[in-house]
Amino acid sequence: VCNFMSHEKCLKNVKIPCSCIAPSLVRVPVAHCFGPPGHYKRKFCTVCRKSLESPAFRCEVCELHVHTDCILFACSDCRQCHQDGHQDHDTYHHHWREGNLPSGARCEVCKKTCGSSEVLSGMRCEWCGILAHAACYIIVTPECTFGRLRNMILPPSCVQLFSRNFSKLHCFRISENLPTESDEDDDVDGSTQGSAKDVQISTDSSKQTLKIFDGNDAVKRNQFRLISVPRIAKNEEVVEAALRACYINDDQREYELQTFTQQALLCDDVINRNDAAEDSNLCSVFRESVPEAWIIRAKPKDEEVIRIYPAWLKVGMAYVSLRVNKDSTTQTVIKEVLPLLGRQSECLQNFKLVEVLMGSKQVQRMVLDNQELILNRLKDIRKTSIRQMNQTRFYIVENSKSVVQVHLFVGGLPPQLSSEEYTNILKDELAIKTNVVSVSHVYQAQGAVVLEISCFSEAERIYMLVKDTTVNDKPLNAVVIPEVVASKIPQNCCPLLVFVNPKSGGLKGRDLLYSFRKLLNPHQVFELTNGGPLPG
Numbered sequence: 074v075c076n077f078m079s080h081e082k083c084l085k086n087v088k089i090p091c092s093c094i095a096p097s098l099v100r101v102p103v104a105h106c107f108g109p110p111g112h113y114k115r116k117f118c119t120v121c122r123k124s125l126e127s128p129a130f131r132c133e134v135c136e137l138h139v140h141t142d143c144i145l146f147a148c149s150d151c152r153q154c155h156q157d158g159h160q161d162h163d164t165y166h167h168h169w170r171e172g173n174l175p176s177g178a179r180c181e182v183c184k185k186t187c188g189s190s191e192v193l194s195g196m197r198c199e200w201c202g203i204l205a206h207a208a209c210y211i212i213v214t215p216e217c218t219f220g221r222l223r224n225m226i227l228p229p230s231c232v233q234l235f236s237r238n239f240s241k242l243h244c245f246r247i248s249e250n251l252p253t254e255s256d257e258d259d260d261v262d263g264s265t266q267g268s269a270k271d272v273q274i275s276t277d278s279s280k281q282t283l284k285i286f287d288g289n290d291a292v293k294r295n296q297f298r299l300i301s302v303p304r305i306a307k308n309e310e311v312v313e314a315a316l317r318a319c320y321i322n323d324d325q326r327e328y329e330l331q332t333f334t335q336q337a338l339l340c341d342d343v344i345n346r347n348d349a350a351e352d353s354n355l356c357s358v359f360r361e362s363v364p365e366a367w368i369i370r371a372k373p374k375d376e377e378v379i380r381i382y383p384a385w386l387k388v389g390m391a392y393v394s395l396r397v398n399k400d401s402t403t404q405t406v407i408k409e410v411l412p413l414l415g416r417q418s419e420c421l422q423n424f425k426l427v428e429v430l431m432g433s434k435q436v437q438r439m440v441l442d443n444q445e446l447i448l449n450r451l452k453d454i455r456k457t458s459i460r461q462m463n464q465t466r467f468y469i470v471e472n473s474k475s476v477v478q479v480h481l482f483v484g485g486l487p488p489q490l491s492s493e494e495y496t497n498i499l500k501d502e503l504a505i506k507t508n509v510v511s512v513s514h515v516y517q518a519q520g521a522v523v524l525e526i527s528c529f530s531e532a533e534r535i536y537m538l539v540k541d542t543t544v545n546d547k548p549l550n551a552v553v554i555p556e557v558v559a560s561k562i563p564q565n566c567c568p569l570l571v572f573v574n575p576k577s578g579g580l581k582g583r584d585l586l587y588s589f590r591k592l593l594n595p596h597q598v599f600e601l602t603n604g605g606p607l608p609g
């Protein structure tokens with residue numbers, strides 16, 4: 074499916090997951106943290122395995138590098154740097170990332186050199202930094218003890234942050250308006266149109282190039298993949314090529330291709346229909362030069378096997394498989410799954426089924442309605458995008474009455490006021506709701522307070538509003554503060570705090586921040602100009 078290269082004799086040793094099955098191997102879905110795209114030399118894309126010569130994205134806290142048009146196909150397999158109340162583990166496994174190893178890397182297992190600057194190869198744990206060949210890493214014990222920097226790393230199990238919709242950039246205090254290294258590319262959201270560079274429009278008359286859209290989502294964004302097939306290709310071959318272009322490794326017999334016009338007929342939107350019709354006219358007129366557009370659709374099924382992941386701690390198995398048919402609802406699924414997980418004695422009402430979309434930029438969670446028909450839901454997801462189906466998981470979650478608590482630091486207020494005076498200013502300027510927000514700490518000398526907020530949307534609202542608010546002509550600033558559970562920090566561990574002033578030291582600040590965030594827990598790295606310590 075992917076662009077994987079290997080010596081023929083080595084093929085039997087290959088044990089690395091291909092992009093198409095990566096989503097199924099994620100232990101805890103954690104979104105990546107992408108800044109603006111930049112130029113990264115001698116790095117390789119994790120999705121398509123090709124080198125990054127064009128502007129690309131990299132994760133600010135792990136070694137993931139992806140092309141702008143590959144970003145959709147990466148899944149949320151970043152490092153878990155804090156506990157967020159979803160799937161909190163106390164033991165950590167190595168977090169393997171393939172390729173882009175430092176030069177002179179040596180394999181932990183066989184002690185021979187590994188890694189390469191020519192292709193994506195070799196594995197590295199993003200916590201402890203051990204390196205291994207793709208064939209060797211599989212025998213390393215899974216548990217990670219954070220390596221040589223063990224005593225300096227703030228263990229992720231000691232940090233609690235209920236982040237919900239706060240972006241990773243906010244949680245890790247990474248400034249968003251970094252000067253981009255590129256000047257010709259301002260396409261920040263990665264929605265490049267298709268991937269024309271991957272497949273040359275074929276001039277060979279025995280082949281034709283097709284535009285492949287993955288479901289309605291791709292049509293809406295006008296994102297397509299180009300494939301090149303022989304003109305006399307069989308239908309199945311075309312479907313297979315189309316699936317491969319979208320990193321889908323399912324049986325091609327379950328899919329079919331529809332033309333743009335068929336799509337238009339299914340669509341209720343009149344404006345859309347006109348557009349699409351025009352489009353297809355163009356296609357037939359310029360058949361030779363304009364690639365035909367097709368949409369991948371899943372064929373309807375009467376029965377399916379889905380995987381249900383338990384969201385609680387310390388269970389032997391990662392998931393249970395369950396057969397669902399057209400009568401299955403969320404409720405019946407929960408009822409059938411509980412005995413399989415040894416919790417049949419508990420009340421159904423204590424559990425809910427959560428659909429989790431593991432996108433590379435965000436992990437989205439949605440509680441399914443009790444009466445929702447599961448097969449219909451699967452059909453809807455596939456209609457939106459087959460890739461999205463691949464990145465979706467169902468979790469069974471215990472209803473808990475967990476208390477929401479977000480700590481927000483607000484600075485830039487006038488100094489030397491009392492707690493009440495600060496509360497009043499915030500009431501006037503931000504209209505804080507005092508029933509869910511309280512001032513927990515006051516830093517008089519610096520004119521700053523810490524708010525304790527027991528409602529996510531209020532916390533998000535205040536955070537966004539603070540950035541656009543000035544008090545006495547001074548702009549306010551806000552930082553989301555993670556809670557460090559000091560009692561859980563191991564005795565001999567003394568987490569290092571790193572403060573970087575990006576304005577000094579020959580503008581190496583950004584590189585330094587990036588290196589420290591990857592080397593340690595990003596929660597212990599501070600940028601002085603963005604959420605660093607207060608002066609004085």
Ligand SMILES: [Zn+2]
Binds near residue numbers: 075076091
């Ligand atoms: Zn592959």
Ligand SMILES: [Zn+2]
Binds near residue numbers: 118119120122139
């Ligand atoms: Zn790529």
Ligand SMILES: [Zn+2]
Binds near residue numbers: 132
């Ligand atoms: Zn990452």
Ligand SMILES: [Zn+2]
Binds near residue numbers: 166167198201203220
């Ligand atoms: Zn490790």
Ligand SMILES: [Zn+2]
Binds near residue numbers: 181206
């Ligand atoms: Zn090795």
